Amino acid sequence: MMTRTTASRKIDKLARHAVPAVLSFDDRQMAAQLSDLLLGAAGGPGRLCLARGDGYSIALSPALVSVLETVAEMVTGGASVTVLPSHTELTTQEAADTLNVSRQYLVRLIDRGDLPSHKVGAHRRVRAEDLAAYRHRRDQARREALDVLAADAQDAGGYDAPMNFGPRRR
Template identity: 45%
Template sequence: MKTIMSGQNLPVESVMAQEQEASSIRQIERILKLEGSQPKLVGANGEEITIPDSVYQVLRQVVHAMALGQAISIVPQERELTTQQAADFLNVSRPYLIKLLEQGEIPYIKVGAHRRVRFEDLKKYKEQRDQKRSQILQQLIEMSEEAGLYEDE
């Protein structure tokens, strides 16, 4: 489990579902996928509150990822990350991230001698990178099909 520190110095830990929780998580995922349902949270005292849509969307994403066996970390958007935290988020080495920063691919600020990257900027870069990768993959598939490397079965 990896722990990073939030802006208020509160630890943000990655959480991964235990094997014995898999069945319950799949059941929660099934319930959250039901269209038209009005999800509610029921307290121990029986008090009910409708889950706001924004919380519901995050809950669906978290439960889906956990059902796939992925670890989850929740990071506030306004947060500034160290270069190591940013590299971990992108799943790249720290030296490679520094190169991206110095090339202007990702904005950053300096705090003393240290670079900080806003999570929002990092997320934007990751989305653009992933979109470019998908486009290139699609082009490769199309070229392979045109060259007759793919055959329909």
Template identity: 45%
Template sequence: MTAELAERTVLPPQVPLDHLADAVRQPSGGRVELVSPAGERIVLPEEVVDVVRLVVLAMAAGQAVTIAPQHQTLTTQEAADLLGISRPTVVRLLDRGEIPYQQPGRHRRILLRDVLAYQERRRHDRRASLDRLVELSEDADLYEATDTPRRTR
């Protein structure tokens, strides 16, 4: 992988991005162009415009942004760090087939897109479970039953 395609995390600049964030929130209304230092105008594909919009909004909110190619492979430790779980848990997920992987030699390699897909499935499952829990609580009138705080000791 060349240096240009490597993962990179960028911190938000010290200058406020409010004006830029306001500009990217507006519908593009057609084509968006990039002007090169030489003055050449390049029309950006809508996918690139969407990425720029997300990056600007995140940075305007004070968040760092990490850009990584989707075909990038991760070690089990890198996948664990990304998911916020332990490496042995990632290995169990791989062994159960919840995340596909390749093992060209001794070490497992996981595609970043597969880790992100698993993360999105888990996020969706959590939301659905929480929605179901709220629904059950409302049906059982549990919200009203706990209006008055009780002493626990």
């Protein structure tokens, strides 16, 4: 059995070398089946159990089922997934890569105060949980802006206008 300290060190070591797995089409299909299984477990009265061939099994908590369901849905959709502990500290380049923005833009976010960071020597570090919170806020603002644009287009009759493709003919 692993102690909490040993487990934390192992997680930290794995997090430093986290590389997104390249998953095949077959993997994506299995992830879809896993997602269906997990959705059934979340909505049903029974608990989900994980068992090995040697008979050892454990019952998964609803929170863990939810995490696995989220990962399975992402993989099914073709997304690459990297799992990091929330206390992991990322370099500005790693954080920028996670947000799919340039490092310079990420530094501007930090300088503006949109994204918390701290310095280790002369280098900035961003905690994974702060990055996830920023991404959630950013995505929520984008969804709200898109909803406003769609409502404005609907109110203006933009969806009722005839569609014309290509140049006008005279």
